[in-house]
Amino acid sequence: MTYASSRLAPVKPSASAWVSQAAKEAKARGEDVIDLGLGEPDFDTPDHIKQAAHEAALAGETKYPATGGTAKLKTAVSAKFATENNLKYQADEIIVSNGAKQVIFNALMATLEPGDEVILAAPYFGQYKDIVLILGGTPVSVACPAEEGFCLSTAQLEEAITDKSRWLFLNMPSNPAGALCSVDDLYALGAVLEKHPRILTLSDEIYEHILFDGRQFTSFAAACPNLKDRILTVNGVSKAYAMTGWRIGYGAGHRDLIAAMTKVQSQICSGACSIAQAAAAAALTGPQDEVRRFSAAFERRRNLVVERVASIPGLTLDPPEGAFYAYIGCEDLIGATTPDGDKIETDADVTGYLLKAAGIASVPGSAYDLSPFFRISTAASEEVLSNAMDRIAKAVKQLNFL
């Protein structure tokens, strides 16, 4: 008996979920494993946010919410865009969903025709590709090398565009590379997109608040106001407010696009949890000091990892500009032999070796469509990261480079 439909055939299990599972199993066997595979803050949700959820439950906010989001949260999202991003969105230009991931799913479900192409700047969050595939679209991956700051150039964009192009996905600062393209680069990409009226852009800004070295964030729709009707800005509370479990994300764009996405959402889930929406509203409207504290901690950890990688021959890392990952180049390890005599041929071999020899769970670059790299999450204490870097250094040193 086959249960899964052919629609699911091209979708591979998520690499980071696989890595986490492998780490859990190794831990269950009593092995000493440091799991740097996961993409979620290690902080707890601030208390005033939990308190708002508690109060919402006690106040009876326990019925089906409006499909596209509660009025209170939409007002908070609208105010957030106005004050932080200089963007004006009315309530009917905003949707609230179960995480940013569902916003993305709704958008593609609402707009993709079979065979439509979605341009992805690699390395990219692996689930973009899976969602495109599930919905019958065609992912078009464009390799954006480290030497170019992992940023998509106008020439690459022009080359990737065809009659079938429907979406361009941007993600800044990015998962996995922590890359943030300059505002000039955004203008330039916008100028190309202006010539192609069928193409929509999804700007995933979920790591907006985790930015280093005093950098300022510019939303793509604010940089390219002429394109605003064709931009879906995606954001959420998961990363900035340590709220991954609450599952609240939001998107803002043209009201017709939002209406189509809300139609999709009404069939899938009738909206996001009313109590989690009350918590998200408190996150957006309440004190922001915890957000700054989290970001400062991620910056210290980024500094630690950058400094330690620089002292390991064979590994490379340009300082990530934001988010909480390090996308470490491991080209020089390809071709080496492990102490057990296994040949390292791919970045998946590198992560397999690090798990076995050093007890470090990390995700291979192949999961983000740009190799040879591996991603570690810096959402762990400096002590844990320092220990992890010691282990990685030792394991790399034991490789044979004959």
Ligand SMILES: Cc1ncc(COP(=O)(O)O)c(C=O)c1O
């Ligand atoms: C780039 C990017 N977008 C979206 C998401 C999903 O966010 P959410 O938890 O709000 O669904 C993630 C989570 O890892 C991410 O890295």
